[in-house]
Each structure stands twice: as C-alpha cells, then as structure tokens.
Amino acid sequence: MKWISARYVARIAPFILSVFLTGCFGQEDINNLAMVMAVGIDEGKRPGTVLVTAQIARPSDAVGQTGAPVGGTGKPIWTAAAEGRSIFEAMRNLDRFSSRRVYWGHNKIIVLSAAVARHGVNDAIDFFTRNHELRMRTWVMVTPKSASEIVASKTGLQVIPGDSVDRLFHYSAYTSEAPPVDMRTFQATFLNPTSQAVLPRVDIVQRGMPATHKEEFGTSPQVELSRAAYFIGNHMVGWMTIPETRGALWFLGHETSREMVLHCPDSSGKWTTLEMRTSHFVITPHLLNGKVSFVIHLRADFDLVEADCPSVSSNLVLTHALEMEARIKLREELLSAIHLSQRTGSDFLRLGERVEDRYPAEWRTLRDHWPQTLSRAEFLIHVKSSIRSPVLLAVPTRPGSVSKEVIK
Amino acid sequence: MAPELQEMLDSKTRVKLAHNTLMMEQILGESADIVRRDLQCGGTDGVPGVLYFVDGLVDERQLEEGILRPLVGLNDASFLRNVEADDQTVIDRLLIHSSISAVDTYQKAVESLLSGDAVLWLDQYASAFVISVRGGDKRSIEEPQTESILRGPRDGFTEHIRTNTALIRRRIKDPSLRIESIIIGERTRTDVNIAYIADLVKPGLVKEVYKRLQRIEIDAVLESGYIEELIEDAPLSPFPTLLGTERPDRVAAGLLEGRLAVLVDNTPFVLLMPTYFWEFFHASDDYYMRYIAGSFFRLIRYLALFISLTLSSLYVLLVSFHQEMIPTQLALTIAAGRESVPFPVLVEVLVMETAFELMREAGIRMPKPVGQAASIVGSLVIGQAAVQAGIVSPIMVIIIAISGISSFVIPNFSASFSIRLMRIPLIIASGTLGLLGFLIVLFMMSVHLLSLRSFGEPYLAPSVPFRPNDQKDSLFRFPWWSMKTRPQMAQSADRQGNNQRPQKPSHQSAGAEDGTS
Structure with missing residues (x-):
C-alpha cells in the first residue's frame, strides 16, 4: 500500500469530496x-x-x-x-x-x-x-x-x-x-x-x-x-402624434418598410397604397457664424401595392402623380417632428449628437445653450421618392381595361 | 524459474542420445501434447534418433512428408557414421527442408520445440536439429470487428504474427521495410516484432523503442495491451499515447509516414507509435474516399468529440447556474419538462450517464441474442418509461442520447472510452461551480494534453506546436495530389512528384482526338 501517499490523497480527495457537495454556490x-x-x-x-x-x-x-x-x-x-x-x-x-x-x-x-x-x-x-x-x-x-x-x-x-x-x-x-x-x-x-x-x-x-x-x-x-x-x-x-413619431423615426435611425396611403390622382376620392422598400436618410449639420443649420437628404423607394383608381389608364401616370404626393407627405412628417422638437426644446431627435460628431470643438460652447440654438436652427429638406415597381400588374385594374386581342 | 531447471537448460548438449533424451524428459516432464517418436535412420543398422514435436502446433503433413519419410526410408546411412560427418552433413544430405538449424543448448531446443518446431536428436551427434514445421490451426483473415469502414480493404490482422507481418509486407514491397524480432515474457516467450521502414523512420526512434522493450521484465505477455502499458510515455494519463489498430492498411500507412509498429503474437491489435491525439479521430477511409467526403467526415468527428465531451456538462451548468443564457422559449420548455423531476440536474445527469454506461456494457458482455433483448428493455426504460414516470426530464434523455451517439462516432474505441471518462469530472465541476468549474476542468485537461508526448512527439501536434506543413492532413484531409510531402515526423520528405493534380487534356491531344484543330 505504498502508493497511498499523502500527496496522492491530497490530489484525489477534492474530486471525491466534490460529489458530496450540497451547498453549491449560486446553484438553482x-x-x-x-x-x-x-x-x-x-x-x-x-x-x-x-x-x-x-x-x-x-x-x-x-x-x-x-x-x-x-x-x-x-x-x-x-x-x-x-x-x-x-x-x-x-x-x-x-x-x-x-x-x-x-x-x-x-x-x-x-x-x-x-x-x-x-x-x-x-x-x-x-x-x-x-x-x-x-x-x-x-x-x-x-x-x-x-x-x-x-x-x-x-x-x-x-x-x-x-x-x-x-x-x-x-x-x-x-x-x-x-x-x-x-x-x-x-x-x-x-x-x-x-x-x-x-x-x-x-x-x-x-x-x-x-x-x-x-x-x-x-x-x-x-x-x-x-x-x-x-x-x-x-x-x-x-x-407625439403618429406623423410626429414617424418623422422622428428617421432621425432615430430605425429601418422601416411602412405603408403609405395616398389619394388617387384622378380626384375620385379613392385611395392608393404604397409600400416602402428601401430608404436612405442622411442628415448633415452645418455651422456658420454660430448659427446651426441641417441639410437632410431623404430618398425612399416604393412599390405600388394597391390602387383603386378606375379612371387612371396607365401605371406611368399613376406613379408620377404618387411620387410627388409621397414626397410632400414625407416632408410634412419630418417637419412635424422637427417643429415639435423646436417648440418644446426637447432634443429627442438627437440632433445635438450630430453637431458634436462634426464640430467637436465648437460643440463645447454650443452645448450650454443648445435648446435655444436648436429652436433657431434652420432645416433644408430634400426628399426624393420613386415608385420602383407596380409589382405584378402591368396595367391598373379597372373594368374593361384589356382589349380582346390581348386576351387572345 | 527454478535454478536447477535453469541450470539444465543452460547446459551443453552431449553426443550420447540417451543422455539428451533423458535431459529433455526431465526438463519437459510428462505432457500429453509433447510427442516423442523413436526412429532408426537407414534400416536396422542405421543411426538411432528421437524426434520431439508438440501435437497441434506442427503441420502434420509437413512432418510426415518432410521428415519422417526421408529419415525412416533411408537406404544407406553409412555416411552418417563417417568420422568426418558433422552437423552440416546432416543438414545438407539427410534432411531436405527449407528451414533447419543445429542448436547446442537445451534452452534453444526446448524453446523451438514449444514454439512449434520439431526437434531431432541423433546418436553420436552433439547438436539438436531444429526443423521448422510450424502449423496447426489458426483463424483465417477476417474483417476487423472494431474498425469498420465503408471503402477500403476488408482484411484484418489475426492472432498469428507471421500472417500479420505478411499482411504488411504484401502492402509494402520495399526492401527497406524491416521486421525485427524480440522475445518478451519469461514464461510465455511471446514473439514481438518491430516493423519500420529504415530510411523513413527518424533516427533514434528504433533505438528508443528497443530500449523500452528490452526494459520489460514480465512473466507473460498475452496481448499487446501489456506492452502498451509497459512502454507508454504517460502511464497515469487517461489518454492513450499509442494507437492500437486491427487494420493492416492503417499500419502500412503509419509506416510510410515514418512511424514504427509493434506486433505481438496471439493478438490482432498492433501498436503504432508515435501517435498524435488527433489520429484517434481519423479513420482509414478518410484517405480512400474522395477528399471532400473525407474532410467532411473528419469535421463531423471533431464535432462529435466536442459534443460527447461537453454537451451534458454544458446542459448542467446552463440549467442550474446560467439560466439567462438559454433562449426564453427553450428555458420554459426545459423548466416545464423538469417540473416533476425530484432530483437536481447534477444527480439527474449522473443517473442517466450511469444508466447509459450500464446499457453499453451490457450490450458488449451479453451473448448476442440476449444482448439485443437487454438493449431493447434498457432503451425503453431509459427513454419512455423514465420520462413518463417523472424521474428524468425529456430534454435530459435527448442530451444523453446525443452525447452517447457522439461518443460512438469516435472511431478508436480506446479514445472514445477516455473521452467518455473525462465527461464525469466535467459534469461534477459544472454542477457544483457552474461555468467556472467547467472551464477549470477543461483548462486542466488542456494543460495535461499539452504536457503529453508520444515517443518524443508532442501529443497535440500538428496543432500545438503548429506545423504549417502538416495541416494538410489534420482538420481537413487535403487531396492526395496536394500532399506533396510526408509529415514532419518522417525522415525523408519527398512523397510524390510535381504537378500530380490531374490537368485538362492539353489542346493538342484533345484536338487530335476530335479532329477540330
């Protein structure tokens, strides 16, 4: 029994004793x-x-x-x-x-x-x-x-x-x-x-x-x-209201694939719907003589997903009119969010961080009275929108829109 | 061995036949299988002689045709009585046999006799004539039981060492292939052969293996496992540092990579050395299947190594310590499954691991027809009934089953056993200290593996130390045409010529065929 030395026991004992451990620390x-x-x-x-x-x-x-x-x-x-x-x-x-x-x-x-x-x-x-x-x-x-x-x-x-x-x-x-x-x-x-x-x-x-x-x-x-x-x-x-929230989402940098319901261009009072596919939002702060201004470029691409415009004959006419309408609507949303922020003095659009990123040295003086500066800031908004695809329909759906030859 | 017996064995043989036979009978005693055949060479006035052989170890046809018939049927034995006649005369003229020698001690005579040779004593001749008529029954070559492959040779080693060496020699017809013999075991006198290719094996390796083999003082060697335990580098480690294989193609491949093989008589398991840890996860059809399949199978096996080592302990530590690491849905499922389980996870895992090991062991030990019944009952109890009774959770059954299957994926069973063994400290550490304990044991295991060596080669090579040239045959198996050099272990690096990759037929030869150029 020479091999059962103290060293051997010391080496083996922890392993054997660990089996009987009950108070495992933090175990549940x-x-x-x-x-x-x-x-x-x-x-x-x-x-x-x-x-x-x-x-x-x-x-x-x-x-x-x-x-x-x-x-x-x-x-x-x-x-x-x-x-x-x-x-x-x-x-x-x-x-x-x-x-x-x-x-x-x-x-x-x-x-x-x-x-x-x-x-x-x-x-x-x-x-x-x-x-x-x-x-x-x-x-x-x-x-x-x-x-x-x-x-x-x-x-x-x-x-x-x-x-x-x-x-x-x-x-x-x-x-x-x-x-x-x-x-x-x-x-x-x-x-x-x-x-x-x-x-x-x-x-x-x-x-x-x-x-x-x-x-x-x-x-x-x-x-x-x-x-x-x-x-x-x-x-x-x-x-915030829904348009204000949607406007703010652009600034907060969240991906979106929202829908947009617009009037038909033919004054029928009916609706068409666009679905946003891709978008690109760039905001650049500018500092001139202590005055802050922001240039916003927004580009959005849509699919035409639903159109109930019986008197519109072609997709081309439809898309041209809708692109303009979508542009106006996007611009309104952006402005409503900006105005809310300027009115209340709450920089929830995180515009100050954008200025700080571009003008870190100037920011040190600007940040002390940022709400006032923000309320006087000017915004230049460029919105581009394009309707990329009418999805599966080449011509808008309306009664009798396909001639007999095409059916044949 | 008794000293008086040793003294008799060491004494010189004498010219008197009666003395020699008396000595033989004193040494060997009364044994039913040792046959003594008295004969008269060359008729009534011929030379008297005695032939000894062991019944069952000799080839009886050879014995009759090659020895008894020429001896007894000899007409004129006068040349044997000639004063100038010596041992060589007998070998040259009397006995026409392919392998024959004269020995002058009882030791050698008895040893040859017990190895299956016939021993002939002639009157007035001081030497015993050892005639090789080894034969007897032996198992034929069969497919190896322990290493199944899809593609590749189906022959496996047998218990007969000469068959085994022949299987290697048939694969490598290189004059530099050396097969050297050494006898180990005081009582068993077991034949042990060392095979290597002289100009591929690193200088010093053969000497080292010889040194370790000659150190052995043991009465019996019944299997190569005896030799393995007596010469391995890390006798206390749970990890094997020698590779035992039943496959001649695997041994041949090893020899060609500069390794050395030790063959032991009476066992089909041949030892290959040096061995890297990763080789236990390689199978020989990795090299025979196309390289993409071979590499994929290898990756699967490394995955199996990871799963079988860690899955159950990861489960334990996640469920009893780090519940936030489990995705919510899974956490709820696990919690729901464990709702009625009365034991802590650690106990549950240990119980299930034990049950699994019991089933595996029963499957091996039981006679085949009973074994099947045992495994059916076992799997029913462990799978369905235990869950329904609320003793174990259903997720636990899945964990144990996956880690069990993974351990069977590891092609070498001795490596598979040691990996399974290492699971237990990991599980206990995970169940008592969580991730911390798991990492401590895993770290200790890694340090231990790093410290191992197999006949001078680092055990974890070619990963640690990193050998860029050997990477082509480690994690992936690169195509044969890209493995231009032998592993670093071999003495000579050249394996194949340049540009062995098959090329598109050149423009000229293609054009000649279809006539468009």
Whole structure:
C-alpha cells in the first residue's frame, strides 16, 4: 500500500469530496425559478411608494405537451404585484407570496405608467441598469393606462403576453408608428446631456368583436403599440402624434418598410397604397457664424401595392402623380417632428449628437445653450421618392381595361 | 524459474542420445501434447534418433512428408557414421527442408520445440536439429470487428504474427521495410516484432523503442495491451499515447509516414507509435474516399468529440447556474419538462450517464441474442418509461442520447472510452461551480494534453506546436495530389512528384482526338 501517499490523497480527495457537495454556490435549478416575462411599474397607493407588477410564466402550461404532467390550470401566466418604498423592496415583497425564486433574467419588457414617467424615471433607470440579473436589451415603454393592466393583459397569438409584446417590437418596422427602445438606448440618451429620451407608447384597445365567434377573435382587450412619449431630462413631457413619431423615426435611425396611403390622382376620392422598400436618410449639420443649420437628404423607394383608381389608364401616370404626393407627405412628417422638437426644446431627435460628431470643438460652447440654438436652427429638406415597381400588374385594374386581342 | 531447471537448460548438449533424451524428459516432464517418436535412420543398422514435436502446433503433413519419410526410408546411412560427418552433413544430405538449424543448448531446443518446431536428436551427434514445421490451426483473415469502414480493404490482422507481418509486407514491397524480432515474457516467450521502414523512420526512434522493450521484465505477455502499458510515455494519463489498430492498411500507412509498429503474437491489435491525439479521430477511409467526403467526415468527428465531451456538462451548468443564457422559449420548455423531476440536474445527469454506461456494457458482455433483448428493455426504460414516470426530464434523455451517439462516432474505441471518462469530472465541476468549474476542468485537461508526448512527439501536434506543413492532413484531409510531402515526423520528405493534380487534356491531344484543330 505504498502508493497511498499523502500527496496522492491530497490530489484525489477534492474530486471525491466534490460529489458530496450540497451547498453549491449560486446553484438553482431552472424549475425552481419563477421566470418573469414582463414587469410594470406604477405609483403605489401610499405617496412615495411604487407598485411593481410581475408577469411570471407557468412553464408547464406555457409549453403544454412535453411528456411531463401539465399544470392543468390552463393559465400560462401568473401575475403578482407588490408595493414598496423602492423598486427593489417591492420586488422583494413579491417573494413573500411567490413559491419560487423570482428570476428576472428572462424579462422582456418594462412598462412604466405615464404617472411614473412624468414624475421621473431616474430611479427606474438606475435600478434596471444596476441590477445584474436584468438584461440591457429589455424593451422599455410608457402607457397612459396603469402598467399593471398592460402586464396582466392577454393577447391572441402568443401564449405569454410578455412574449407577444416583445414580438410586437420585432415587427414594429411594418407599421413604423413607434420607436423600439431598449434599456441600453434609453439609458444612453438619458445620460447624454443634450439628447432627450423617447419611449414607445403602449395602450390597451377594445377591439370591435362580433357577438358570435368571440373565441376566434380573442375575448380580451389587446395591447397596441403606437406613437411615442418624449422626455426632457428626468421627466416625460408629452405624447407625439403618429406623423410626429414617424418623422422622428428617421432621425432615430430605425429601418422601416411602412405603408403609405395616398389619394388617387384622378380626384375620385379613392385611395392608393404604397409600400416602402428601401430608404436612405442622411442628415448633415452645418455651422456658420454660430448659427446651426441641417441639410437632410431623404430618398425612399416604393412599390405600388394597391390602387383603386378606375379612371387612371396607365401605371406611368399613376406613379408620377404618387411620387410627388409621397414626397410632400414625407416632408410634412419630418417637419412635424422637427417643429415639435423646436417648440418644446426637447432634443429627442438627437440632433445635438450630430453637431458634436462634426464640430467637436465648437460643440463645447454650443452645448450650454443648445435648446435655444436648436429652436433657431434652420432645416433644408430634400426628399426624393420613386415608385420602383407596380409589382405584378402591368396595367391598373379597372373594368374593361384589356382589349380582346390581348386576351387572345 | 527454478535454478536447477535453469541450470539444465543452460547446459551443453552431449553426443550420447540417451543422455539428451533423458535431459529433455526431465526438463519437459510428462505432457500429453509433447510427442516423442523413436526412429532408426537407414534400416536396422542405421543411426538411432528421437524426434520431439508438440501435437497441434506442427503441420502434420509437413512432418510426415518432410521428415519422417526421408529419415525412416533411408537406404544407406553409412555416411552418417563417417568420422568426418558433422552437423552440416546432416543438414545438407539427410534432411531436405527449407528451414533447419543445429542448436547446442537445451534452452534453444526446448524453446523451438514449444514454439512449434520439431526437434531431432541423433546418436553420436552433439547438436539438436531444429526443423521448422510450424502449423496447426489458426483463424483465417477476417474483417476487423472494431474498425469498420465503408471503402477500403476488408482484411484484418489475426492472432498469428507471421500472417500479420505478411499482411504488411504484401502492402509494402520495399526492401527497406524491416521486421525485427524480440522475445518478451519469461514464461510465455511471446514473439514481438518491430516493423519500420529504415530510411523513413527518424533516427533514434528504433533505438528508443528497443530500449523500452528490452526494459520489460514480465512473466507473460498475452496481448499487446501489456506492452502498451509497459512502454507508454504517460502511464497515469487517461489518454492513450499509442494507437492500437486491427487494420493492416492503417499500419502500412503509419509506416510510410515514418512511424514504427509493434506486433505481438496471439493478438490482432498492433501498436503504432508515435501517435498524435488527433489520429484517434481519423479513420482509414478518410484517405480512400474522395477528399471532400473525407474532410467532411473528419469535421463531423471533431464535432462529435466536442459534443460527447461537453454537451451534458454544458446542459448542467446552463440549467442550474446560467439560466439567462438559454433562449426564453427553450428555458420554459426545459423548466416545464423538469417540473416533476425530484432530483437536481447534477444527480439527474449522473443517473442517466450511469444508466447509459450500464446499457453499453451490457450490450458488449451479453451473448448476442440476449444482448439485443437487454438493449431493447434498457432503451425503453431509459427513454419512455423514465420520462413518463417523472424521474428524468425529456430534454435530459435527448442530451444523453446525443452525447452517447457522439461518443460512438469516435472511431478508436480506446479514445472514445477516455473521452467518455473525462465527461464525469466535467459534469461534477459544472454542477457544483457552474461555468467556472467547467472551464477549470477543461483548462486542466488542456494543460495535461499539452504536457503529453508520444515517443518524443508532442501529443497535440500538428496543432500545438503548429506545423504549417502538416495541416494538410489534420482538420481537413487535403487531396492526395496536394500532399506533396510526408509529415514532419518522417525522415525523408519527398512523397510524390510535381504537378500530380490531374490537368485538362492539353489542346493538342484533345484536338487530335476530335479532329477540330
């Protein structure tokens, strides 16, 4: 037994003993976690408190057929709410009645109520960026209703509501009515001394439902993502309209493949629709004698996707007229966003950063009175639009538009 | 060995036949299979002699035709009584056989006898005549059981060492191919052969192998595994540093790359040295299939190495420590599957790994018909029933199955075993310390691998140290026409001529054929 030396034992013992380790540091099995999918922050009942609402997924019902016994409650989520003097205290209070450890690593959305946003978002940003479990890629939004209502609401397609709002953001480019803002961007604009934050707005809408087939249409109110809120410093100032939001989206640099509904050029009062395919937006600041001006070049390419213009005979006529109309509309949207920014003195278009990038030395003197400078700034807007393709139809649809020879 | 026996073996043979036979019988004792045949060379007044052979080890037809018939049927034996007659006379005139020699110690005579030769003692001759009539039953050449391939030769080594050397010699008709013999084992006296190509093997390697083989003092060598454990560089490491193979084509390829092979009698497993770690993941049809397929299969095998080593421990660390790294949908699915599982993930994995190993071992040890039943019952229990009973989660079954299948992908079974063995410390470290523990063990393993050497070659070459020239046959298998040089391990670099890549037919020859130019 010569080979069982002290050195040998010292080498082997840790491996054998590790089998009996029970207090594994930080170890927690995934089925003992209450995974939060969405969190809402409202003002508490007592002044100075916050109400935190967490939407927690119930895995066995959220997934369904896996071979494991299903929960059988038929409800894939469980919503818990708790109050506290700080956000963290409120979250800890959730643990009072959650049978599993509340786990924030999979949180997808943070909903702030308008009241909280107007009162000040400093605390929320501090907490959510300081916490190690919460991710920086979580979507942040504001609602005019109470945040707990948004968090607890159900949606039609997705089983987990937090997931469905998350997907709303992924496909937000199709409507281009709200900017997708995650915690990282929100924090970045918040920390910037001149730029102001923008948050998307979510609301609950009652959809018109026929009395029959209620189930198929979804019985509950739906979460809608549209428009945005703009901030000055710590506080939310107001809501943007849809054209203002769309105008602002260009400046915030989000891809878009939106539709645009325009009048028919034939004064019939009917509508045509364009779908944006590609676009190019360039903004260049200029500084002359302390006066700031911006030159904007916007080029947008469209497809003609729908035209109900019975008296227009050819696509050529149609496109020429529509290109002009689209140009005017895009310009109006840009201007409405710029005017809102200039009027309120909130640089949510992040124009100051553009000036800083181009004129870093001059910026040091400009930044101290940037809102005033911005309100006097001039904008030169060049918009180009072209309709690239009428898609599959060579001639507009109207009764009797194809002669017999063509049919033959 | 008893000293008096050794003394008898070492003593010189004498001229008296009676003394010699007495000595033989004292050394060998009473054995049922040792046959003594008394005979009279050249009729009644001829020379008396005694022939010894071992029944079953000799080729009986050769014995009768080549020895007994000429000896007994000899008419005139007077030349044997001639005073000038010596051993050479007997060899030249009496015995007409392809392999015959005279020995003058009992040691040599007994050894030859027990190896399957016939030993003839003649009266008045001090030497014993050893006539090679080795034969007996042996297994025919069959396809190797452990290394299956799609394309390539179907012959495998057998238990007979001469068959094995012949299989190599048939592939390499190079005069520089040397096959040298050494006997190891005090009692088994096992034939061990060393094969190498003299002008390809690096100088010093043969000497080193000889040195290590001659160091061995052991009573028995029953399989090449004995030799492997006695000469390998890292006896305590879980990783093999010698490659054991059943395939003659693989050995031939190794010899042509400047390696050295050790063949051991009575086993079809031949050892190749030096060996790189990556070679355990190469199969010989990598070189026979077209290079694109060969390279793809190799990539799949490296993937299998990664999966079988890490998949189950990655699962453990993700599920019990780093839940935020799992995509949300998957996290919910895993959580739902684990809802009714009573054990922590670490225990669950260890239980399933054990169950899998039990099933694998049962599949090997059980007689074939029973083995099938065992594996069906086992897979049903592990797969369906365990999940439905809520003992393990369905994802866990998938993880174990994938990592199990991956370990079977590794072509060399001894490497496959060591990879599977290394899984356990990885799983335990992942289940107790998470990603940190996983990385610690993986790091220790890498450092250990880096420290290994196989007969002077770094174990992880040609990756570490990086050898640019050898990259053509490591991660990918480059086409044969591009592998112009031998690996750095070989002494001589030239392997093929220039421009071996097939070219389009030149304009002239093509034109001559279709007549357009």
